[in-house]
Amino acid sequence: MSRGLKVRAGVRSTSDLSRLQRLAPAADPMVFDLAGPTEQFAAALDGIDLVVHCAAYGVDYRQRDFDTGLAANVSASVRLAEAVAARGARLIHVGTSYEYGTEDGVLTEDRRLAPVGVYGVTKAAATLALQDLARRTGASLAVVRPFSMYGPLEGEHKFVPLVMAASRSGSPLDLTPGDQQRDYLYVGDVSDACLDLGSSNDFPSGEVFNLASGSGLRLRDVALAAVHAAGGDVKVLRWGAKPYRPAESMRVVGDANKIARAIGWRATTSLVTGMRLTAAADLC
Template sequence: MSHRPLGGPGPGMPDRHFAGVRVLVTGAAGFIGRWVARRLTEAGADLILPVLERRSADAVFARYAVRGTILELDLGSPDSVEPLVRAARPLVVFNLVGYGINRSERDESLFWRINADLPAELARAMGEHRERGWPGASVVHVGSIAEYGPVGGDLAEDSPARPATLYGRTKLSGTVRLAEACQGCNLPGLTARLATVYGPGEHSGRLLPTLLGAGDAPVPLSAGLQKRDFTYVEDVAEGLLRLAAARPAPGEIVNLVTGVLTTVREFAEIAARVLAIEPNRLRFGALAARPDEEMEHLPITNVKLRRLTGWAPPTGIAEGVRRTREFLALDPQGDYR
């Protein structure tokens, strides 16, 4: 299969170029993965969706209107990747499998297996077995700003990385190993580093699900002084497709962020106004902050994202919260896990 050159960035670019393209999406039943798979379904891609548990994934895919070939497969197994890619022969892989965001995930061996080993294995398998002809990125791997650690500045992609957590260290290892594998076989692949992503599908203990599920009760929160780059999940999915349609250097790193910092307190206050939660129910300071997981830095640069795609995440916090509320209103069973 051959594809015309992608041309310059534009509003409809992902839809124009993913129609009929065979795409492998790992982690497609997860929070961000379901939105990437949904967006690719809308664009007409031919999806291959390996999942750990078919039954739970079926429910997610039905809710999010995801269509594709579903394969039950444990990517935690070291022998799983090469046969998968060899059989599927995708043109593009989106790797959205991660381990350690959910606080119940604490197996150190799986931190290293999923976050560090898997990305390079996918790149090496794609270097050998992928279908040829896709002119953009063959591998799009999702990283994290936790890879930078407490280095300060604007977290430009070439900033020194000193991650302070096991999650950050293993994600950084995955980024480094992916780059080495891509460079070794001249494979166009990249790591998209994400910040604080919110929207439908988040785990139940996070900030927005807590506010959405508060009912009439008080909402205990930290003081909320920490600043974060809050990025709406549909914007993240759109950005990942746009990066796949770009022409990255092998192993390139791109911050997929808004470039705007907002305090947790301000996010909670904006969300409360959208959700009609009385301000006196927000109990700031009732919970202790986790300073070991917070990073002090300037607004995160997204100059490279804009250069590669001609685009940046457009959705403001109030709009993102409103869209989350409206999406969840369509599902009476709820969406948080």
């Protein structure tokens, strides 16, 4: 595996392993369920030095049940963190920029949390609960908040794969005017940040870090880069066919200076390179 690490991937017995097998064929799947009894998944953590916790409910906008989000994103995350701490390991909890809500502008980690929806609210609650756990117990955990991630084999409902698929098939895709600015980040940069942070000599327990490029890109420009990488037809993009959402944030950019100061991390993958890698993987 990259960096010479031995990687285990937590999966459910019902999980589709096709993406894992393509993206990380050397990873060793471990079958457990964070919704089950703690003792059942805690044993799977034996011998592990670092856990990167990405499991979440609500990433797919169609997942809207609050009770399920509370159980999966808050309760299960705290139980996992306690089990990791009991084994003397470190935890990187992957939060989200949605914890800031619909705030416009350049967002720093000390910006007030104003989440909306099941996903944002429960992920923000998880961050607060884990910070409290770190303060009370000394657990070695940190939280990262990625902004607009994209990359190979992303869920088909997300913006980049939607645009790529439509441009390849020739199917018209109705979009807003597309002048919103978002901070797009290639997933490989996110994984590098998690590993760099998790292996740092002076581990910043209890801290929260934005993972962002620090630059805003119009959705129009992101879509055009996706189409060009996919070799598709830009004419399928019907800009302005849909209105902006109520209270749409027009500029959401992350300030990544805190993690740069802590471990020297910066996003390095250009939009052109990231889209090329994404398109190539989706064609395999």
